[in-house]
Amino acid sequence: MTRALILPILLVLCGALAATGPALRGDTGTAVAYVLVFLVLAGVCSPLIFPRSVGSAEARRRGAADGRPVVYWRPGCAYCMRLRLRLGRRARRLHWVNIWRDPAGAAAVRAVNDGNETVPTVFVADRPHTNPDPRWVREQL
Structure with missing residues (x-):
């Protein structure tokens, strides 16, 4: 922390x-x-400013159960802040994973971004989307 x-x-x-x-x-x-x-x-x-983070495994389990996207993020990331602020109150409906606090989350992000910890990485139905447009994320809710 x-x-x-x-x-x-x-x-x-x-x-x-x-x-x-x-x-x-x-x-x-x-x-x-x-x-x-x-x-x-x-x-x-x-x-x-971000909703409470959960572990990667728990977020993926919850996302599979309720169909909501899982967002991998890190503090200080301008793109993560842009996504969070543009989503407004809807951001609480997503499952957020702080990759600095969860090594499994960081590994998941590196696995889909050629070894880079590029965030935000959003998983929708187990399909990764790196730095998606906030409007697109809103539509997934």
Whole structure:
């Protein structure tokens, strides 16, 4: 989990550093704006914005049972964030697997992407789709 929090922590620290200059000059409005922007970026990059991850085996079992897609993702991935944000509340209907927390999930992604951990990789009916369009994923729900 600590690996997933490195980017959000760095963003918070950068925001504090960026806000220090304006705060010392007495420009509190700019300092607050810097802090807020970096906090929002840290929140978007954190694993907290994604639905709770399950293991690869459990996600595949659930996906086979209810027909919902399984999404393999990792924190800090811009394409994963794009998919998550474009899906909105519908994202909770998918089964999410964090490949940094699940070695079997990382292996499944490497198996279908020529040895690369390219995410998001979405499995629909056991067929992999690497970095699919969010509209297409919505249609699969």
